[in-house]
Amino acid sequence: MENTKKENKFKKFWNFFSLYEKIWFFSIVGASLILTIFFPGEMLETEESAFLIILCLINIVASCSCELLLSKQSKWNFLISLFFIEITECIIFFSLGYYATACVAILFWIPIDIISFINWNKNQDKEKSELTVVRKLTWWQDIIVLALIAGFACLWGFVLSPGLETLLDGGTGELDYIHFIDAIAAGFGIANGVCILLRLREQWIAWLTFTVMEAVLFVLGGTYIMLILTVGYLTNSIYGLVRWSKYIKNKQNKEAKENSNLSGSAQTSIEGASEYNVKKEKEDTTKENVENNDAEENAQDHADSENASNENEQNDNSENVQDVDNSENEEDTAKEDVAEENFSNDNEEQTQTKKQ
Helix, strand or coil, X not given: CXXXXXXXXXXXXXXXXXXXXXXXXXXXXXXXXHHHHHCHHHHCCCCCCHHHHHHHHHHXXXXXXXXXHHHCCCCCHHHHHHHXXXXXXXXXXXXXXXXXXXXXXXHHHHHHHHHHHHHHHHXXXXXXXXXXXXXXXXXXXXXXXXXXXXXXXXXXXXXXXXXXXXXXXXXXXXXXXXXXXXXXXXXXXXXXHHHHHCCECXXXXXXXXXXXXXXXXXXXXXXXXXXHHHHHHHHHHHHHHHHHHHHHHHHHXXXXXXXXXXXXXXHHHHHHHXXXXXXXXXXXXXXXXXXXXXXXXXXXXXXXXXXXXXXXXXXXXXXXXXXXXXHHHHHHHHHHHHHHHHHXXXXXXXXXXXXX
């Protein structure tokens, strides 16, 4: 079970790289190692210590690995750079007495690797977690940044070049152009580190410039064999620049499409809400009219009911009055009948009396 998991992890790691990337890595690393074996004096910083030779070999392999991982927007390139490049270089440079270069690695590149790893880890791609979201500047920002990088590199080169003190003292000394180019290359290298920290595509431009100037130094110094490694860096830098540019363009197009869909959805929602409001307003108006009609009908019914009730009361009152009149008439009639009957009786009695 554990062997299967290890095989799956290795397969996943292997498939993470394209065929081109595998060919590039093994060809550059293989060529560098072969040249190191046959021409150690050209490829290595020193041949005096087996330990330092091993560190130099580790540094070469780690540099190629970092180049490849950086082109793939992987945050892990910083850990490889930190432990297998910067630390090994510090040991090598301190051992050889290159204290200034070692201090640059300690004071600049090691902090850059740590901070960059943290920053890149916070900006992972939401769809592909193995990628880091990178960005680019606008064309006018590119001009400003590149001008600043070039100005900084030239100033750095001028300050660090031998012969500067003679020129400042008003002498006729000339700058050592090899050291001047080397210092400018170092300036572009520092600019590259800052751009990497900020996840800017422009770091590839700075690194390409650095690599070209480094190649010039190799040619001027007669170390042509180092151009093999330089060619590898150049090809990967162009590859990385293309990959980053393509990624940024695709991401911008996707965001524009999503924003367009959101705008369309918002417009649809607004139209739907407008239609709903119109429909609701019509329904409310209809309901209000129905309620008004019902209220009018109820009022009319109530009025009719009251009128009917009043008429019934009047009719009842009229009937009561009629009944009272009829009753009175009947009583009067009865009284008259009784009076007539009494009068008749009285007359009959009188007549009988007379007869007697």
